[in-house]
Amino acid sequence: MADYDILGNIAIIKGEGKTNEEKLKQAEELLGKPSIKTVLERASNVKGRLRTIKTKFLAGTKNLIAMHKENNCVFKFNVETCYFSPRLSNERKLIAEKIRKTDKVLVMFAGVGAFPIVIYKYKKPKKIIGIEIGKDCCKYFNENLRLNKISPYDVEVIQGDVKKKVTKKLGKFEVIIMARPNLKETFLKYGLIASKKGTRIFYHGFCRKDELEELKGQLIEEAKKQKRKIEIEDIVPIGEIAPFKNRWRIEIKVLK
């Protein structure tokens, strides 16, 4: 795994185990790449409900606003107030490929709009709604719609907690994307409120490979508690998040 991330004009390096001299040398090397204007050090782990990080300035222009391109889309965001992982770029494309034009899509935990915008660009489904709790994320989500020339009627932004915003009134969706934060709570209950028979849920889970059966059991049990029935159709690894610990895409079909 590379020990840095590139977010368009900003590179963020991991500093653990490196001397100051080594960090500055790496920063100067990264500044040699044409797009990179700022190099920061990651000064904290991803934390809290907003899944944000703290950074320390290392070299280049002092700036926290990234302009990042992926999947023929552009994303603007503040690297300290918004979660954004360039490592999910391929996952966004793979999920977009699974969407049909006739689908109504709900993206829970939408961040700065990366999943909704990539899906809209590739497939132009009937409607996409993105729910995100972070106010700054929603500000950039709206700005990213403008930057990618997408109408707010096609992709709608709802700022708030999925626990409050996903109600029966929101309606039912053919597809629900739950690229969730790596927190204990599964949030599946809320995904099920917006599901009908046949809804497909793309759910991100975080665990070791030998813990997958337990996670599957937990999800099936949670559905049962809501008097619903789900089937797990596929489980796909989508990258290591720590030694031996993976992010998994769990593909769920709602049966009842």
Ligand SMILES: C[S@@+](CC[C@H](N)C(=O)[O-])C[C@H]1O[C@@H](n2cnc3c(N)ncnc32)[C@H](O)[C@@H]1O
């Ligand atoms: C792992 S990030 C996923 C971001 C996005 N899917 C992406 O690919 O960039 C989780 C996001 O969920 C948001 N979030 C966390 N808890 C939430 C909640 N209860 N309701 C709505 N959004 C929430 C965080 O602010 C964060 O932006």
